[in-house]
Amino acid sequence: MTGTKRQQAIRKALRALAPGIPLADAEAVLALAERRHMKTLPPSTALWLALGSHVRHSHTDYDRLLAEGYDRDAARFFVVEETDAVLSGWGCQRSVADGEEIEADAEA
Template identity: 65%
Template sequence: MIGGTKRQKEMRKALRNLAPRIPMSDAEAILGLALSGHLRHLPPTIALWQAVTSHVRHELTEYDTLLEEGYDRDAARFFVVETMNSILSAWGCNRQIASDGDGL
């Protein structure tokens, strides 16, 4: 994703600032989510945070498995928040998700 629109460039820059050590494969997936239609109206930093948390939750934790096992959404989020924050820290992200769901 070299070049691109102004918004794409803003998103890449914002993602580098948010998570400087993010693996390229995760970065590309997150940028795709952040640039999708339902997040398009949001400022880049907000769209990216929503895309980052969604990607980490669904792709890198057992969140969906917990839902399939019958846990409700809030319980499943509670059980994966530590894993999510560990991943965010490993990516160099200074922002964390509160265990009460703030920041999701």
Template identity: 50%
Template sequence: MSALPRNRREAIAEALARLAPRLPGFEAEAALERALSSPGLRGAIPETAAWLALVAYARHVFTEYDSLLDDGYDRDSARHFVLDDLNAVLSEWGCRRTVSDDPEAEEEAAP
């Protein structure tokens, strides 16, 4: 059994490693920084902060999400159109969890 994390950064980093065991180091650091700097994630438990930051990072960096927004699509539509690409990236990183168009289905799939 491993020791408890000493601080929030370490706790989120450990959560990222559990959620995405094949996440490259550079990507892990970027997702970690996103989790730590996001005002909306400050009060979230480390596992939740890690997941939400990981998904947001992958969506913005590895899909056409931002281009779709620039083309005038609303957030929900843009998220729908990049869903398969987003889940493919998460799968490459070893995530067992996926993102869904159905928020209730996603909550049920949470670890």
């Protein structure tokens, strides 16, 4: 396995958390998790935030809801089930509906 210890830890966390994630999505999530503002977070936390952010922005109507004037919290509320369905489809046992998400966004 190549990369820094942090990059290796993030990839390992992704394989454990979402074993069925498609390659294109995995690459996007890894890129988000490795962004500079995520470096102060533990690798598993950075990965979880990046995973949730990617699914929200790429696999739900989240961005459309924001464009329609919903605030971030309301838009997240309306896409939580869809977000969890995508994560579940990738074999993820965690849920954004459980309120485990830290108030940070990989897209920030």
